[in-house]
Amino acid sequence: MPPRYALIDCNNFYASCERLFRPDLRQRPVVVLSNNDGCVIARSAEAKALGIPMGAPYFKYRALLRRHGVAVFSSNYALYGDMSARVMGVLARFCPEVAVYSIDEAFANLSGVPGGADAFARRLKATVEAWTGIAISIGIGPTKTLAKLANRFAKNHPRLRGVFDFAASQDPDRLLRHTAIADIWGIGRRHGARLARHGVGDALAFRDLDPTWVRRKMTVTGLHTLLELRGQPCHALADGPADRKTILSSRSFGQPVAGLDELREATALHMVRAAEKLRRLHAVASCAHVFLHTNPFRPGLPQHNDSASVPLAVATAHTPTLIRAVHAGLARIYREGFEFKKCGVMLSGLEPVDGRWLSLLDLPPNDTPAHAPLMRAVDTLNARWGRDTVTFAAVGPREAAWHMRRDMRSPRYTTAWPELPEVRA
DNA sequence: TCTGGGGTCCTAGGACCC
């Protein structure tokens, strides 16, 4: 049976999560800001109607937001992650095959579902909304790219009531003609602008281009997009289990940082986070990387961007060893006299912890087997009592000035006991 | 003052080897 892909996604996900526990905001526009309260990354329908673009820098829009009584939130990933797990749980319970694609999206294969794809999707939508309070939209098509496209129509045309099957269309060419080139999944700003210069402005024109030309100008990625628009699947439901290749932890500072001591604390904190993720994947890393950036938005200031890679003698998930590695890298790239805006660490050469290669040389003393129980104990305590119940001295004081800003974070309603919502009769 | 963070994939080019 040919696949019938569905793209299921949550409407204005972060903004919807914020509203769940704040019924007073039901009619008010809501926006959610990125880490550090830098820019707008989620908008309720009312906020979109006010003309606030995705990615709008907060400082430029603050006055407008205030004028229109927009409720503004710092991002609260504890809440969004938990709500995402609930939505995905419902999907997994009812769909024969699901692949989670992002925090607010999943693909499913609805081929052969009882009662037909459209009726099934409508039941699924009603169930998710009743059980979680999060509204979703569903697009269906013979390829993932067309399912994505169908999802846009489901969202943008209220008469479809949130579900649209591309195959049900009387005139598919017309749908493609009404899809702007940059709204195609897989075609971003750069290629969109380039195609527009060649007179290719919509999905229909792109679909009918010469595949050889597209292959040459846009690599196989672009070719796959074209073929998928023609109904020929190039992406499987789950494109391989996608073993992670890297783990990254980085952030802009709440305020500029010039001193080495603070950079050592910040990189240590990033490594604590990265190593937590590494152990959650039951993996070890064989290389640690560290990087520094000054502020690219201030080209007048002296700029210094650099990175260093530190190979590890033995692949490990031992946080202190990894911190020592990035501190060694940091010493190589740090320069005095610069205002740094951002730093981060990356782990690469990931291997499953059970199948790792041991060095032919003796194990270095910092990777003795005793370290695994210690890390396990740290992770267990933090899982039970909350993040950073126990941590590492190298990360420095908990209230350091360089930590990111999130001045408008809502309570972690569903994941922290002290922040449970209270209901008064 | 104030412009996110975390990923993937693809390609070109250099280093190195035989």
Next chain:
DNA sequence: TCTGGGGTCCTAGGACCC
């Protein structure tokens, strides 16, 4: 001063996604 072809591996950079 002249001097090949073929292969692998790594890295940097570009493009995309949410």
